[in-house]
Amino acid sequence: MRLHQYRSYRQYRRRQEKKNRRQIDRVWATEREMTAVAEAVKARIPGARFGLCHGAKAGWEVRQLREQLEIEVLGTDISDTAAGHEHMIRWDFHETKPEWIGAVDFIYSNCLDHSYDPDLCIRRWLSCLRPGGLAFVEWSALHGPEHSTEDDPFGATEEEYEALLSRHGVVLDRLHVPGEDGHRYPLDRRIFVVGRTL
Numbered sequence: 001m002r003l004h005q006y007r008s009y010r011q012y013r014r015r016q017e018k019k020n021r022r023q024i025d026r027v028w029a030t031e032r033e034m035t036a037v038a039e040a041v042k043a044r045i046p047g048a049r050f051g052l053c054h055g056a057k058a059g060w061e062v063r064q065l066r067e068q069l070e071i072e073v074l075g076t077d078i079s080d081t082a083a084g085h086e087h088m089i090r091w092d093f094h095e096t097k098p099e100w101i102g103a104v105d106f107i108y109s110n111c112l113d114h115s116y117d118p119d120l121c122i123r124r125w126l127s128c129l130r131p132g133g134l135a136f137v138e139w140s141a142l143h144g145p146e147h148s149t150e151d152d153p154f155g156a157t158e159e160e161y162e163a164l165l166s167r168h169g170v171v172l173d174r175l176h177v178p179g180e181d182g183h184r185y186p187l188d189r190r191i192f193v194v195g196r197t198l
């Protein structure tokens, strides 16, 4: 496990914003992955009404999940580019809004590797789930320790992700989503399905 150390929060934020602007047109998430998440939400969270996607850039996965689930889904991104997109807010995902606490049916994120403090981050995400709510946290080979950089500070193996998630919640399942040929990032994904400890 590796965690890049920043001189200050300001430096962290600037690195994230800079990379976001540099790669604003790229989408990491895949259709296959969004379908897997939507199907899991339908099967495991009956009556789900509100979801969050953390680190959603221009909101691609937010639109996918809104269409598939036909419910309210809001995306966060630390960059000011978020403000120009529908159903997106500029927001650091380490922070919670009072109205989210214990009130969110599901959270999806493929960006835990952008956290400056993954334990804090997971604690805060899980605190937003209502009882029965679930977090879907993506891992891929590019989330591994050797990929920890100033831009993607947190790198860990799949097993280390599981251990981290299990420190704060209950890992209920791990979805295996094969990569998509023709996608810019065609690698396989794992999605940890995590519930709150009560």
Ligand SMILES: C[S@@+](CC[C@H](N)C(=O)[O-])C[C@H]1O[C@@H](n2cnc3c(N)ncnc32)[C@H](O)[C@@H]1O
Binding pocket: 016, 017, 020, 026, 027, 028, 029, 054, 055, 056, 057, 058, 060, 061, 076, 077, 078, 079, 091, 092, 093, 094, 110, 111, 114, 115
């Ligand atoms: C690898 S991109 C993934 C974007 C999108 N989820 C996708 O699948 O294409 C990571 C995103 O996380 C955002 N990000 C990084 N740190 C963040 C933070 N602390 N809070 C919210 N968003 C953050 C970045 O600005 C960037 O848009």
